[in-house]
């Protein structure tokens with residue numbers, strides 16, 4: 642419910658209070674109380690629906706197949722990933738050298754309005770199951786969508802997830818193994834992410850669950866891909882992609898989704914000069930950018 646709708650309700654309730662004059666101060670308190678009650682109830686409803694979606698998903702054949710599919714992806718495979726202890730055979734050589742065992746972080750961009758949109762709610766339910774499965778603490782899961790309402794932010798916080806306050810435009814530098822969960826997001830978000838992690842070390846620490854890079858390549862004119870999304874274009878040579886299983890039931894939710902990672906063997910095949918690419922993407926010539934820019938920059 643928007644603040645406007647809450648105000649509208651307040652006026653109705655005041656009218657129904659017979660022969661009782663409420664002074665303006667009391668009226669404000671009343672308005673605030675009713676608004677808080679409404680949002681608390683709304684949050685409860687959203688969380689209830691979310692948990693019920695999670696349970697449906699947990700029992701589905703799709704979740705079972707997905708787990709098998711995810712577990713075949715080497716960085717998350719059981720021989721490399723001990724869900725009780727974290728990344729055993731770490732993705733990053735530096736981390737192996739230091740002998741550090743650590744769990745993944747998770748970053749989720751572009752979830753959408755999960756309180757009103759059923760697709761987004763299913764994606765959030767999947768995220769929570771995924772975190773549970775790989776024992777990634779919810780507090781190490783960072784979520785951001787510029788369209789989240791205040792109530793959705795509160796729900797995410799109540800669930801224990803960390804809501805990011807700034808629009809990073811996907812420019813998040815990775816310092817440890819990190820899963821990016823960004824379903825049906827704009828191409829610029831993936832391109833920015835690859836740009837700011839454009840090194841063997843950083844890319845080898847990343848898993849991206851999101852729009853199939855192969856499909857992006859197939860759908861876009863090669864000239865446009867090279868001009869506007871240079872890092873996706875270069876990334877295609879070094880990425881390993883596993884498509885999510887197909888499902889009639891969840892087609893709208895997970896269509897065109899793949900798990901991407903960058904195996905060190907492939908990263909080492911790129912010529913040295915490709916790693917010298919540093920230019921920040923600008924998208925000046927992009928007609929439809931598909932992402933919301935940070936207004937502060």
Ligand SMILES: C[S@@+](CC[C@H](N)C(=O)[O-])C[C@H]1O[C@@H](n2cnc3c(N)ncnc32)[C@H](O)[C@@H]1O
Nearest residue numbers: 750751752753760785786788810824825932933
């Ligand atoms: C096509 S919608 C996908 C929504 C949902 N994941 C789905 O599959 O229906 C793209 C989402 O990306 C979000 N988005 C746009 N710019 C963003 C940014 N800079 N950072 C994070 N998310 C962004 C939009 O607000 C929107 O919710």
